[in-house]
Amino acid sequence: MAGGADATLLEVRDLVVEFPTRRGVLRALDGISFSIARGEVLGVVGESGAGKSLTGAAIIGLLEPPGRVVGGEIRLDGQRIDNLPQAAMRKVRGKRIGAIFQDPLTTLNPLLSIGRQLVETIRTHLPLSESEARERAISWLEEVGIPAARQRIDAYPHEFSGGMRQRVVIALALCAEPEMVVADEPTTALDVSIQAQIIALMKRLAAEHGTAVMLVTHDMGVIAETCDRVAVMYAGRIAEIGPVREVVKHPSHPYTSGLMASIPALDRKVARLAQIEGAMPRLTTIPRGCAFNPRCPKAMDVCRQEKPGLRPAGATMAACHLYEVENV
Amino acid sequence: MSGATASPGRLARAWDSDIAWSFRHSPVALVSGFAVLVCFVGAFGCGFLAPHDPFNLASLSLSNSFLPPVPLKGSSWSFVFGTDDQGRDVLSAIMYGTRISLIVGFAAIAMALSLGIALGLLAGYFGGVTDAVLMRAADVQLSFPSLLIALLVDGIVRALLPRGAQNALELYVLIFAIGIARWPQFARTVRGSTLVERGREYVMAARVIGIGPVRIMASHILPNVLGPVLVLATINLGLAILDEATLSFLGLGLPPTQPSLGTLISNGNNFLYSGDWWITVFPGIVLAGMVLAINLLGDWLRDALNPRLR
Amino acid sequence: MSDAMAADRPVLEAEHVTRVFDVSRPMLARLMAGEKKRMLRAVDDASFAIRRGTTLSLVGESGCGKSTVARMAVGLYAPSAGAMRFEGCELSAARRDAALRRRMNMIFQDPYASLNPRWRVRDIVAEPIRAFRLARGAAVSERVAELLVQVGLSAADGQKYPHEFSGGQRQRVSIARALASEPEFLVCDEPTSALDVSVQAQILNLMKGLQERLGLTYLFISHNLAVVRHMSERLGVMYLGRIVEMGKAEAIFSKPQHPYTRLLLEAIPDLEMVGRARTPVGGEVPSPIAPPPGCAFHPRCPLAREKCRSVRPETARAGEVEVACHAVAEGWG
Numbered sequence: 001m002a003g004g005a006d007a008t009l010l011e012v013r014d015l016v017v018e019f020p021t022r023r024g025v026l027r028a029l030d031g032i033s034f035s036i037a038r039g040e041v042l043g044v045v046g047e048s049g050a051g052k053s054l055t056g057a058a059i060i061g062l063l064e065p066p067g068r069v070v071g072g073e074i075r076l077d078g079q080r081i082d083n084l085p086q087a088a089m090r091k092v093r094g095k096r097i098g099a100i101f102q103d104p105l106t107t108l109n110p111l112l113s114i115g116r117q118l119v120e121t122i123r124t125h126l127p128l129s130e131s132e133a134r135e136r137a138i139s140w141l142e143e144v145g146i147p148a149a150r151q152r153i154d155a156y157p158h159e160f161s162g163g164m165r166q167r168v169v170i171a172l173a174l175c176a177e178p179e180m181v182v183a184d185e186p187t188t189a190l191d192v193s194i195q196a197q198i199i200a201l202m203k204r205l206a207a208e209h210g211t212a213v214m215l216v217t218h219d220m221g222v223i224a225e226t227c228d229r230v231a232v233m234y235a236g237r238i239a240e241i242g243p244v245r246e247v248v249k250h251p252s253h254p255y256t257s258g259l260m261a262s263i264p265a266l267d268r269k270v271a272r273l274a275q276i277e278g279a280m281p282r283l284t285t286i287p288r289g290c291a292f293n294p295r296c297p298k299a300m301d302v303c304r305q306e307k308p309g310l311r312p313a314g315a316t317m318a319a320c321h322l323y324e325v326e327n328v
Numbered sequence: 329m330s331g332a333t334a335s336p337g338r339l340a341r342a343w344d345s346d347i348a349w350s351f352r353h354s355p356v357a358l359v360s361g362f363a364v365l366v367c368f369v370g371a372f373g374c375g376f377l378a379p380h381d382p383f384n385l386a387s388l389s390l391s392n393s394f395l396p397p398v399p400l401k402g403s404s405w406s407f408v409f410g411t412d413d414q415g416r417d418v419l420s421a422i423m424y425g426t427r428i429s430l431i432v433g434f435a436a437i438a439m440a441l442s443l444g445i446a447l448g449l450l451a452g453y454f455g456g457v458t459d460a461v462l463m464r465a466a467d468v469q470l471s472f473p474s475l476l477i478a479l480l481v482d483g484i485v486r487a488l489l490p491r492g493a494q495n496a497l498e499l500y501v502l503i504f505a506i507g508i509a510r511w512p513q514f515a516r517t518v519r520g521s522t523l524v525e526r527g528r529e530y531v532m533a534a535r536v537i538g539i540g541p542v543r544i545m546a547s548h549i550l551p552n553v554l555g556p557v558l559v560l561a562t563i564n565l566g567l568a569i570l571d572e573a574t575l576s577f578l579g580l581g582l583p584p585t586q587p588s589l590g591t592l593i594s595n596g597n598n599f600l601y602s603g604d605w606w607i608t609v610f611p612g613i614v615l616a617g618m619v620l621a622i623n624l625l626g627d628w629l630r631d632a633l634n635p636r637l638r
Numbered sequence: 639m640s641d642a643m644a645a646d647r648p649v650l651e652a653e654h655v656t657r658v659f660d661v662s663r664p665m666l667a668r669l670m671a672g673e674k675k676r677m678l679r680a681v682d683d684a685s686f687a688i689r690r691g692t693t694l695s696l697v698g699e700s701g702c703g704k705s706t707v708a709r710m711a712v713g714l715y716a717p718s719a720g721a722m723r724f725e726g727c728e729l730s731a732a733r734r735d736a737a738l739r740r741r742m743n744m745i746f747q748d749p750y751a752s753l754n755p756r757w758r759v760r761d762i763v764a765e766p767i768r769a770f771r772l773a774r775g776a777a778v779s780e781r782v783a784e785l786l787v788q789v790g791l792s793a794a795d796g797q798k799y800p801h802e803f804s805g806g807q808r809q810r811v812s813i814a815r816a817l818a819s820e821p822e823f824l825v826c827d828e829p830t831s832a833l834d835v836s837v838q839a840q841i842l843n844l845m846k847g848l849q850e851r852l853g854l855t856y857l858f859i860s861h862n863l864a865v866v867r868h869m870s871e872r873l874g875v876m877y878l879g880r881i882v883e884m885g886k887a888e889a890i891f892s893k894p895q896h897p898y899t900r901l902l903l904e905a906i907p908d909l910e911m912v913g914r915a916r917t918p919v920g921g922e923v924p925s926p927i928a929p930p931p932g933c934a935f936h937p938r939c940p941l942a943r944e945k946c947r948s949v950r951p952e953t954a955r956a957g958e959v960e961v962a963c964h965a966v967a968e969g970w971g
Contacts, residue, residue, distance in 0.1 A: 193699065218834060225908070265864060266910075279837060529746040533812075537739070
């Protein structure tokens with residue numbers, strides 16, 4: 001169990017997050033387990049409300065109250081980080097785990113120049129002098145593709161376009177040289193042509209610096225292009241996890257297959273898209289057994305009774321009773 | 329019309345609503361709500377509940393004048409809060425006075441509210457020149473204290489009225505003056521929310537099928553901008569009551585024959601230095617307590633309606 | 639294009655439509671700062687026609703003017719220049735005529751903002767019925783129930799308020815409402831871009847099914863090329879207010895001609911792209927307030943030459959489609 005020996009950087013085990021409300025406790029994450037290796041890009045995909053952003057927030061210790069981790073553990077390089085005190089977690093968040101959010105304006109301070117913000121972040125986490133940090137900041141801006149970085153380092157966030165701001169946020173997330181970055185819908189607010197630039201940038205930087213990335217998005221296309229592995233979430237649980245190619249081409253879980261089939265393709269036209277009937281249940285009405293059973297074309301009796309755990313299914317792991325037989 | 333089995337009754341739903349829940353779980357709201365309720369019951373039930381009729385001159389007796397309130401020497405249980413210079417029961421006078429204060433407050437706010445909502449909707453929905461004219465007028469008025477505006481309006485209206493009608497119409501003049509003084513805040517709030525709602529897609533959806541601006545404002549936008557306005561109205565109700573009290577205290581409000589809380593305080597003030605403090609202090613406490621309770625209720629309502637604080 | 643026979647007349651026609659917005663600061667502030675008026679040319683000289691029972695889609699990135707076209711098509715904005723015709727009748731005149739106005743309606747992007755949160759669903763759906771006096775009394779509720787069932791909801795859902803529904807269900811309510819006036823022409827402004835993919839498939843299928851059953855004509859606005867390909871017969875690609883390429887959807891997808899169309903198709907992340915690396919095209923969309931001279935796309939265009947920087951390309955036929963590009967017209971593309 002000692003961390004560090006293998007390539008595993010982040011390990012999440014049986015993570016449970018709950019929101020107490022006046023109508024009872026809502027279980028938003030229900031036993032999430034996965035791991036991310038050093039330098040790996042893991043995609044987390046799911047519909048809104050599936051818990052994908054919440055998983056990211058739990059890892060970086062930014063769950064919005066009243067949400068709280070009530071079970072399981074999160075280990076970074078073998079060390080538990082889910083029970084760290086606030087101050088210690090803040091250090092981990094800046095130095096060891098970087099964060100990129102959908103809206104760059106939530107990350108950037110509008111009152112400080114981007115150079116100031118970069119220099120401060122660098123100096124907080126790395127033993128560098130002011131001028132060294134500034135040089136480092138400029139080289140980061142160049143690296144994320146800000147043209148004329150030396151001239152623009154003293155500009156303020158509002159002087160940049162949306163795409164450029166997101167580049168600055170990426171520089172900010174990476175400049176402390178973290179081991180891992182949690183990126184929550186980093187390209188959703190951007191136009192497609194800009195989106196492609198940002199994805200390519202993140203992918204290149206992660207590879208060059210050996211940074212692990214957890215990429216949370218609802219866009220399967222982005223995942224397919226960027227990630228090594230992908231976790232498909234449904235109603236607060238992981239439905240399927242495995243190498244991207246396998247999950248996309250040979251999905252095992254009926255939800256994943258339905259999801260893949262429902263995405264309109266660019267290269268061919270069909271008369272009718274495949275669709276999954278119904279909608280994902282709200283947290284208040286998650287059915288017994290497998291959360292997907294009311295919509296599942298292959299649902300069996302056991303699906304209505306028992307919650308399936310993740311088990312090997314082809315080249316991936318799927319939380320589905322269909323693969324029980326193979327397991328025995 | 330409704331499936332009675334499927335959905336619980338209106339009352340049950342109201343009891344279970346977030347607002348009701350928040351009310352039940354907020355000590356401030358419960359206490360101030362109770363205080364306001366007591367004021368209302370006392371004021372509007374004064375005909376039955378008041379121990380005496382302070383306006384029935386036949387029942388007044390000068391021999392009862394200047395009786396102190398109950399635990400003090402010489403007091404009578406018949407006059408719990410003591411009596412004034414004419415032997416009038418202070419408690420009864422307060423109850424009748426509170427009623428007048430509340431009527432003036434409510435009517436003035438109702439007027440300010442309708443004026444503010446109508447002008448705010450117009451300014452926000454049509455924008456341009458309409459907006460510029462209305463909002464600059466509101467700005468100018470807002471730069472003066474509302475009491476000053478009320479004084480001004482009160483003075484102008486009185487000067488315009490025939491002398492004989494002045495006393496009879498005093499109540500309405502007062503309501504009008506305070507109402508005029510308080511519309512700009514409502515108009516500004518409504519305009520702000522209207523600007524937001526006007527751009528919403530449901531308003532566009534109504535425009536696409538050709539619904540006219542008046543219908544859109546009244547049935548689409550109004551219900552959606554009402555929340556913050558009601559909060560403002562609650563807090564302004566307290567302030568309007570204070571306005572009325574101040575005007576009456578200055579002698580510009582209601583005459584002693586129709587005493588509001590302000591008139592009572594002003595009246596009692598004459599006897600404060602001769603040691604008969606209760607005549608002015610009790611109405612003062614009721615006024616302060618009632619306004620405080622209404623404001624606390626408004627504060628709670630604002631928090632309860634704010635989705636971000638929930 | 640516009641001299642077709644009356645029976646085969648396009649439902650909606652736009653001829654050289656331009657829409658300019660005044661985005662300058664308030665007059666007083668502007669005069670004090672000595673600024674000129676700032677005009678935003680949201681739509682610039684756009685022409686198209688939509689044949690009965692078909693779908694024309696407009697795609698482009700944010701700020702390209704596609705939503706402005708959508709709003710002009712139902713008369714929410716008037717064109718600053720050029721003309722829109724609905725059923726052969728000038729649009730603003732058509733809008734004044736309730737009988738014609740009834741025949742067009744719109745579906746919006748955000749299912750959370752397009753339904754009045756204070757209204758019950760039955761009243762939301764009934765509003766067009768009442769506005770056009772299509773039914774009265776009990777017949778209204780019957781019609782509402784019928785519409786709700788038609789879009790895959792149940793009649794009892796009319797009791798509820800919008801917040802009790804999920805995003806996909808709300809979009810169904812929007813569609814039921816749009817159908818309530820018994821329209822023939824629907825403008826759909828990004829109707830699925832706020833929805834999750836599995837729900838998107840449901841809504842797209844529903845819309846296609848309704849089109850076949852009711853013979854509807856759609857003007858479909860989207861930024862998602864895959865969705866557009868699924869939905870449309872004809873396609874227009876917009877960039878900074880101009881339609882840069884327009885024609886049969888299949889023709890454009892199989893052989894995109896304008897460099898911007900090619901960029902868009904290249905940029906879209908696709909399931910087929912697993913693990914494939916590609917070179918994204920650089921640059922950003924310039925501000926529509928000060929668009930580049932000549933061809934607005936020239937700063938990002940790999941084919942740009944001197945002419946593109948100064949001369950605005952006219953729309954010209956190129957094979958099966960119409961393209962506004964010097965490179966395509968003169969054959970260096």
